[in-house]
Amino acid sequence: MPDESNRNSQVGPSEVMPPEHSGTIVPPKSIYDRTLTWAAGLPWWAIILLVVAVAVLYSMVTSSVYRDIIESLTDDPQVSTDELFEVVQIVGEPTMIVGRYVGETQDSVQSVITQLLRNVIESELVTQSGFIQAADPATITIRTETGLVTIPRDRIETMEPPDATIGDDATITYIERITITGTLTERDGDTMTIRTVDEQIETFEKSRILSREGETIPCDREADPDCEDQEQVTIERAGREITGTLSTLSQTNLSLQPEGSPGTVEFRMGDLDFLYVPTLTIALHEAIVEQPVQPGDEVRIGFVEGTDITAALAEMENLEDVPVPLRYSDGTAQVVLVPYPDLAAALEATGAGELDATIYLDDGPERLAAADWVDENPDAGVVLPNPPSTCDRHCEVTVKLQDDTVSGIVVDETDEQISVRTQAAEYVVIDRDQIVDNRRMEPGTCALNNLRGCNEGIFLTLRVTFLAYGLALIIGLFVGLMRVSHNPVIYAISTLYVEVIRGIPLLVILLYAGFVFSPWLRDNTPLQLSDEWEAIIGLAFGYGAFVAEIFRAGIQSISRGQMEAARSLGMNYPQSMRYVILPQAVRVVLPPLGNDFIAMLKDSALISVLALPDLLQLGRLHISRTFRAFEGYNTVAILYLLMTLFLSFIVRTIERRARLPR
């Protein structure tokens, strides 16, 4: 307690004397300042209207108009991200249309439906057992243990017994609903078109074509005079040859880094036609593949004249696992080297049994010559055991994939390349009326060119921030009041809360809320928190401590005289707080509270650890799909910045309005 002279000289912040003479020099106000002053002068409902107007403007900007503008400006439909929709819809309504978008006649629609139902659309079957209470041509009503169920007959899959009628017990399995998953491509007033299967187009060099059969499908010129005929082809094509540096080799898999490309390509051994290690090709007569060399045997080895047979033999000596017939190095066998004018002749001789083996060393363009000859002469009796690997990690290998067949519609053909659509996109058109539930409507991913994709995240972020901050204000106000209490128990409880919460990272508090508090609540009380509420509670508790300290500081910044004046007028403590101290304290703490509010908006990015699709999470989703980290994080950063600037403006407006006249 200060003595009287001290108290007498005490002048609280609120008791500053009025300026007797206002300044004569008025500095020109900035536009920002003028806007702020103007906004501060608006009535409260105008502020709300302003906020709504901004929201409307935003939704207009993010509508399809914006998307169309982007598309027309860039002339690249790829810049706007597709919308992904998963729709759960009741099946069996007569108006439902399911069909292939391209090239289907009316007759084949039914089979397409069946196919789609089987492949693309998930049906949820439900089995109900009970007593048939009513039956009419369209429906059957059964009484189950839980109540009456009316089932349309056209959705019934099985009924046991099949001929059950009223009064019988029956077990009925029926389609309760089906789920259609795909990409929304078109939406009008009544229908939605969903692409359930993506188009697949294969483009490859014409040089790989081994054989080609085709027929022309004439198009319907009556319906569309400008249409072009389509060619349905079946192409047998040679497997690709890929040369590169070997990175891994195992019994089942092989991966290599193709020349001039940074990544690695992985193959299953089963898909490979041939693996060529260019240092050495060994061809064996098929009858002696596992035949060991006996002492005194003569091993006849053919080679191509002009090639370096010494180097080839040395290379073979280096192999760890030499094919059995060539294991002659104990010196008891006699090796006869037979020159041939070309490889084909040597291989032919090998197949004929004149030679035990042919060895061929070449890393030039003729790499696969031996393999090709063996392919062309399957009955020659020559085998090419995969060379046992001396090839360590970094040697250069060539793989040849197996030949395959491609069939589909030719969509593009040049002299070098041909593009074949192997699978047409499949579309489902559904009546919007029939949709009973949209399980997930993900409008693409969040990107600057598709802001609609960010909406969910923006609104989640805003919702969580506003609710959490509202809760934090309530917690903070009460704890702040407890912190200035003279009751030691109340003071201790509030101090414990503040110190504990303030000392734990917000991220950890959020994880506690999501994975400790929420499960506990679920197990011990009937309450079940959604992910969003877990995040809100976590943020609110984490920020409550800071807000409490702000309130405490604000309350303590009000001079004692205010409390004394209020008390001397006969108000009790709560009344004095409510009517005198808090209104002043709130004015003092508005700037730090606004600061905390904006900080919380930013910290709400942490809630993505609770698997909530907030703005950051959506941005990361975009990045994981497109690998465009710079753009993705830019989008997130810009949107956060816009939100905080907007909030900052609102906070300042409120501060300006709360300022006392002087």
Added chain:
Amino acid sequence: MMSRNGEPIIRIENVHKRFHTLRGTVNALNGVSLDVMPGEVVLIVGPSGSGKSTLLRCINRLETVDAGQIVVDDIPLTGAKNINKVRAEVGMVFQSFNLFPDRTALGNIVLAQRVVRKRRRGDAVTRAHNLLAKVGIPDKADAYPAQLSGGQQQRVAIARALAMDPKIMLFDEPTSALDPEMIKEVLDVMLQLAKEGMTMVVVSHEMGFARAAADRAVFMDEGRIVEQGPPDKLFSSPSHERTQLFLSKIL
């Protein structure tokens, strides 16, 4: 001692008050006894730290007493449950005004009437306007404290206290924080109050007010009442040495 209407409205009996500070214990009041009769105007003077403000604050129970007893309007303050009722009967005016800066002059005067006296808004506002007229600033109803001069603020503070219809008014150095030219306007209001028969306990060194309005002057030093008597007598011929020394310094 003057005696009016029999019973004293404030009875202070052998009050002790200690403050415990970091530097040690300060004995602010050492056995003070004082009775104030209804309608009486008592002036307390004394050097800084003599306990005069503490005594005033004890009457309002802004400070609790360690020993002794204070009875205001027949309600003993020690352990009183309805202390707020007593406070509402005792108006207090502070040296630093302590107006509520976020409320207009009118709002300052209306607030406690509404919250404590539960008056209807219309009644409270009418009363507030009357009081503002009484303290001479009827045109400042909508001004915020920061827009008023010190003298005007103090007069609003007086009006605020009067709005509760107190039986007693306590003034804690009401003019010390004011410019000399503003002191008079406040003293005029106080003089008028004294003429109307308000019981007042005033801590002040305003000799002019003392001579014009005070029924009794009390000199305090080191937590004790050294001397008391009619102001003229006390100021012109103090009997105690300490009083003489003090007066010689301030006069």
